[in-house]
Amino acid sequence: MKVAFIGTGSMGGSMSRNLAAAGIDITVFDLNSESMKKPIAAGAKAAQSGVECVSGADVLITMLPTPQAIEGCMVASGVAAAMKPGSMWIDMSTSVPETAAIVEKSLDQTVRIIDAPVAGMSVGADKGTMSIFAGGDPADFAYAKPLFDIMGDPEKFFNCGKRGTGYAVKLVLNMLWFNSFVATTEALLLGVKAGVDLETLRQSLVGSPCNSILLERDILGMLKDGDYDEGFAVALACKDLRLAGDLARSVGVPMEVGATVENVYRRARARYGDKAGEMIPAKMYEDDTNTPLRFK
Numbered sequence: 001m002k003v004a005f006i007g008t009g010s011m012g013g014s015m016s017r018n019l020a021a022a023g024i025d026i027t028v029f030d031l032n033s034e035s036m037k038k039p040i041a042a043g044a045k046a047a048q049s050g051v052e053c054v055s056g057a058d059v060l061i062t063m064l065p066t067p068q069a070i071e072g073c074m075v076a077s078g079v080a081a082a083m084k085p086g087s088m089w090i091d092m093s094t095s096v097p098e099t100a101a102i103v104e105k106s107l108d109q110t111v112r113i114i115d116a117p118v119a120g121m122s123v124g125a126d127k128g129t130m131s132i133f134a135g136g137d138p139a140d141f142a143y144a145k146p147l148f149d150i151m152g153d154p155e156k157f158f159n160c161g162k163r164g165t166g167y168a169v170k171l172v173l174n175m176l177w178f179n180s181f182v183a184t185t186e187a188l189l190l191g192v193k194a195g196v197d198l199e200t201l202r203q204s205l206v207g208s209p210c211n212s213i214l215l216e217r218d219i220l221g222m223l224k225d226g227d228y229d230e231g232f233a234v235a236l237a238c239k240d241l242r243l244a245g246d247l248a249r250s251v252g253v254p255m256e257v258g259a260t261v262e263n264v265y266r267r268a269r270a271r272y273g274d275k276a277g278e279m280i281p282a283k284m285y286e287d288d289t290n291t292p293l294r295f296k
Contacts, residue, residue, distance in 0.1 A: 001025065003147065004057035005039070006050050006073060007093070010231050011118070012063030013038040014125040015092070015151045020044040022150045029053035050079040059088045059144065066239055067099035080106035088112045090144055092132075092151075094174065094240055096247070097164035112140045115163060117170035118152060121218075122231035131156035133173075135166035168247065175244035178237060178278075179261045180214050185282045188293055198223065199295050219279070223295055228277035235274035238265050 001024070005016040008030040019026050020042035028039045029047040040046050047053035050073055054060050060083060064070050070093055074080040083089065085108045091100060094117050104113065113136060120130035130152040134141055141148075141159060148157055160166045191201040202223065206215050221227035241262040248255040268281040276283075286292050 001147075002056060002058045003027070004029075004047075004054040004060045005044070005063070006030070006053055006060065006079065007063035007065075007069075008032075008035045008039055009063070009065065010122045011125040012092075014122065014128075015061075015063060015118075015130075016044060017042045018128045018150055019147065024147070024150070027053050027057070050077050051082045054079050054082050056084060057087060058084075059090060059147065061090045061147070062093055064093045064095075065236060067093075067095045067243075069093075070095055070099050071102055074103040075106050083107060083111050085110045088114065088140065088144065090114045090116050090147075092116050092118055094167075094170050094236075094243070096167055096171075096243055100163070100167075112137070112143075113163060114140050114144060115166040116144075116148070117166055119170065119173055120152070121229070125151075129153045129156075131158065133158050133160050133166040133169040135160050135163045135168075137163075171240065171244040171247055174237075174240040175258050175261075177214065177218075178241060178265065179257055180212060181219070181279065182261045182264050182281055184212075184214055184219065185285055185293070189285055189289060189291060192293065193289065193291060197296070198293060222279050222282060223293055226292075226294065228279040228283060230275065230277040232278040233274060234265060234269045234272065234276045234278055234280050237278045238262070238269050241265055 003019060003024050003026040005026055005028045008016055008028050013035050016026060016028050016039035020039050027045040027047050028036050029050050030036050036046050062070060064073060080103050089111055100115060114134055116132050116134040118130040118132050124130040128151060132148050132152040160169050188201060192198050202215060244258060245255055245262060264281050268284045271284060272280050
């Protein structure tokens, strides 16, 4: 199986490296050539363009930051038209079915399509322990499963249903995580301002019905070291919240909490910049109350 991989950023670089390290015949491309060094060091071949990357490939994997980037790569740059008949496109980006439908018009009718976005942060991508949420034909899943098992945890592969459902699950997941993060930040700040030691408060919540992976694991880097997780930029968080809101409106679901959290993220982005980490809203709360959330 010959694999093309386009998008070797903070997630895609590790994903493609793991495929190369496992012995997969893989060619990579990214507009930022520096980001290709990780998979190339593991044995991947480098392409000079997306069209060159996909030439002769049995499978194309895309891991791109926005739906606009996907459309630009696949349609405007000619990658979709260059895919060979009978091959497969696996989009592992956080995107929407509407973008895939635009790309499909430029694909040969025999090209199979799977949407398979991922979760697990850059750490999961590095370790190959991500969760994968796939929408498409089960027969296509079976063909691609060896690749998924290298990039993610085989026990965390989810057949979400028809095409588009993988995208939907990922948007719901991201929205819920951002909602939970903002709520958790407010709760911790409230407890600390009321006089409770931060670590005592966190441990109490972990031992309560309110426990979560976010409290147990995800937030520790921030509470210990002030790490707001720049591996995932706040600009991308705002994009995901906007896409979740668009999805909600399209299916008629009210999103009052989600809309409020999106506003919090937009304010934090405006204050600290596009490249600030996905946990940067906590710094906005800290700065506004002069109360850093740090373990003693």
